Amino acid sequence: MNIQSLRVVGTIEGISFLLLLFVAMPVKYFLGNPILVKYIGMGHGVLFVLFLLVLFIVCERQKWSIQIFLLGLFASVLPFAPFFFDRKLKKLQQQQDQTSSQ
Known part of the structure; x- marks a missing residue:
């Protein structure tokens, strides 16, 4: 599991949440x-x-702080928040790519 996997699962989970709230519930x-x-x-x-499982695994492998895990957890229960969390993940992924290319 890597950051890209987390981003994909997070995006799909976020879309499913919006479908549930704005299509299925109405x-x-x-x-x-x-x-x-x-x-x-x-x-x-x-x-x-x-998403929570992949988030936990990626946080462990990347040695991220508990704050990032909690931010992801919080984002997963609010509509549209997974997409803002994805921007954070994209920045972390870019930092990791820069570090590994040096």
Whole structure:
């Protein structure tokens, strides 16, 4: 697992969260059809757990502080926040690439 893997999983998890909140939930409550919540919710739950697992592994391998893990955890429960966390990860990835190329 590397930073790029974390970024990909985080982006997919963030998209699944937005689909759950802004597509599946309105369909359930405004149209009375809960089927999308069942499937999108299940997918989002799996992606959420996967994101936390990958976040933990990458934090351990990169020897990042607990603050970065907590920032990722916090970002994963707020709409749109995973995309801001991804910008942080991109900066960390660029720093790592610069360090390894020297």
